[in-house]
Amino acid sequence: AQKVTQxxxxxxxxxxxxxxxxxxxxxxDTTYYLFWYKQPPxxxxxxxxxxxxxxxxxxxxxxxxxxxxxxxxxxxxxxxASQVVDSAVYFCALSxxxxxxxxxxxxxGTKLNVKP
Amino acid sequence: xxxVSQHPSRVICKSGTSVxxxxxxxDFQATxxxxxxxFPKQSLMLMATSNEGSKATxxxxxxxxxxxxxxxxxxxxxxxxxxxxxxxxxxxxxxALGRGPGYTFGSGTRLTVV
Numbered sequence: 001a002q003k004v005t006q007x008x009x010x011x012x013x014x015x016x017x018x019x020x021x022x023x024x025x026x027x028x029d030t031t032y033y034l035f036w037y038k039q040p041p042x043x044x045x046x047x048x049x050x051x052x053x054x055x056x057x058x059x060x061x062x063x064x065x066x067x068x069x070x071x072x073x074x075x076x077x078x079x080x081a082s083q084v085v086d087s088a089v090y091f092c093a094l095s096x097x098x099x100x101x102x103x104x105x106x107x108x109g110t111k112l113n114v115k116p
Numbered sequence: 117x118x119x120v121s122q123h124p125s126r127v128i129c130k131s132g133t134s135v136x137x138x139x140x141x142x143d144f145q146a147t148x149x150x151x152x153x154x155f156p157k158q159s160l161m162l163m164a165t166s167n168e169g170s171k172a173t174x175x176x177x178x179x180x181x182x183x184x185x186x187x188x189x190x191x192x193x194x195x196x197x198x199x200x201x202x203x204x205x206x207x208x209x210x211x212a213l214g215r216g217p218g219y220t221f222g223s224g225t226r227l228t229v230v
Contacts, residue, residue, distance in 0.1 A: 037221075043207055044223040045160075091159065102148060102213065106159045 003027065004094050006107035013082050014115050021077045021110045023092030029053075031097040034068065034075045039089045039109070048090075051075065082114045118144050120212045122222030129200055129229055137195045137225045139210035145190035146212035151183075154207040154224075166193050200229040 005024045013019045025034065036048040049059065051068050059066045063080045079086055089109045095101040119142040129135050139149055148167050152160040164180075166172040166187035174180045182204075184196040193212075197204055209224040 042223075043209075043226065045209065045221040047219075047221070102150070102165060103162055104150075104152075104160070104211075104219075106161075108159045 002107075003105040004092050004107035006090075006092055006110050008110045009108070010111040010113065012113040012115065015084060016081050018078060018080050019082050019112065019114075021079075021090050021092075021112070023075045023077065023107060025073050025075065025092070025094045025105075027073075027094060027096055029096040029098050033095045033101060035093040035095070035104070036066065036075075036077050037091045037093065039091060041088070045091070048077075079112075082112075084114050084116055087112055087114045118212075118220040120146075120210065120220045120222040122210055122225055124225060125223060126226045127228070129227070131201055131229055132199055134196055134198045135200055135227060137197075137208055137210075137227075139193045139195070139212065139222050141191045141212045141220070144212075146193070147190065148213040149187055149193035150211045150213070151185060151193075151195050152209045152211070154209065156207075160209065163195075197227065200227070202229045205229045 003026050007022055032053045034051045038046040038048055049066055056068050065078045067076045089111045091109045092107040094105045121140045121142055123138045127135055150165050151163045153163050154160045162175050163178045164172045164174045164185050166185045168187050168190050172185035182198055187193040205228050207224050207226050210222040211219050213219055
């Protein structure tokens with residue numbers, strides 16, 4: 001079974017629109033980490049955030065914000081006032097204490113197209 | 117911050133030849149390194165985990181004789197794709213775990229086998 005589900009394959013928005021990327025995860029562990037990475041066309045993975053399972057506080061970093069809800073096993077990512085440079089594939093990932101946090105389970109990614 | 121250098125960024129090789137990809141942690145010691153593969157428009161899948169000085173642990177379905185991993189030092193791991201075939205064409209990316217900085221990903225290697 002898929003541990004991390006990103007149901008949105010591709011999203012297109014116009015610049016300055018807000019956009020939310022969904023991430024739903026599945027784990028039996030009570031201790032785990034959740035991540036978001038950005039992969040621009042060049043291919044490298046850019047770390048955006050890491051959240052541990054005991055910290056449900058939502059986080060805001062500039063135009064980025066994250067909503068972690070354990071009750072629904074979701075860790076959604078919102079970009080406010082999107083820009084063309086935000087165009088990329090975004091991956092949500094999970095690591096569990098069962099694997100010593102060594103193994104990343106990546107979602108299938110959401111491709112975000114921001115049009116001028 | 118922690119930096120992982122991966123080289124080469126792109127490589128084209130002929131079918132049947134071998135290709136070596138290097139992953140170096142530049143400013144920290146990486147006790148463990150990980151190799152992932154990403155097929156076009158797909159997610160990243162873990163291939164193997166390597167610990168310095170010991171044999172790599174391969175994920176189910178990954179041929180260890182085809183994908184040779186060497187982690188000879190705390191700053192260098194190599195992935196050699198042996199007898200490459202067109203179906204091995206993919207984006208390979210490494211990540212390194214150090215005591216301090218957590219996980220850092222390399223910039224990836226795009227392999228094309230013709």
